Amino acid sequence: MKGIFAAPKFDEATEYSYKWNERLREKVGNRMEIIPLLLADAIRENVEGALKDHPDALLIHYNHGSEDAIYGQDERPVVDLTNVSLLKNREVYNMNCLSAKTLGKAAYQNGCLAYWGYVEVVSFTTDAEQDFCEAFNYGFLLRIEGKAWKECLESTKAKMTEIIDDLVKRGNGIAAMLLREDRDALHCWAKDVEEPHEECPFSRLIVSLLGYRALSTLRKIRNRLLKHEPD
């Protein structure tokens, strides 16, 4: 098994995501081949190059994300709706905000085998960073043990609930409430796990005719015109 580990670090929040990715690499380094794209190397051109050179590798991204993009060291997207086809036939594990919402769905619609990530903004506190690290890394450790994605998701959510209970017992209510929110935002788009489904028939028609990128663009225009909260 091979993994492209993309982990930039450019602000206070990403100091933590980088540290968590570092701990993950230490744990899995003897069980898989690591292709590191760290810090200044974690930019779009390098990620695209690595994805093309290693079509069988997983992509593991720890940094900021938005609904339709995941970001690199220079704060440009390393993957967005314009190059999402590079995720075809591979598995993607994310520790970033929001990207499972639109990018993850689009990736799955474009042939990505599994897209693990969060559909809301991810939160954490510094006084429980080891607990959050354990929760965020847990699913990947199960996956490299050979567990199916469905089991990885169910077991990770159960683990997160265990950690939440422990945080409550330790009197750390704020960390517990944030991890509860993170747990509920965790999704895995994969066959037999969760498959994206647009409720709105008009949205379904646009996706089937023009793809997710067109739907996302139309939603952005609608949100700007109507000053809607993004969805």
Place this chain on the structure above:
Amino acid sequence: MDDKKAEESIIEAAKRYLNSHPPDFKLFRGRKSYTAQQIIEALEKDPKFRDWFVKNVLSLSTEIFMRGKK
């Protein structure tokens, strides 16, 4: 107790709780970060943050309540 009073009591409890946090404590929410003092200020001045915070306290307590003794 009406909703407004319940919300006020959550905010007051949160402030007392946060006042006991060390100065290096931070809460990160996406790209934003807050010290304990900044959380208290946001609870007082930012209705969106306040709604998000209260909703999360209620969601956690409801979950624990529904799971039984914890």
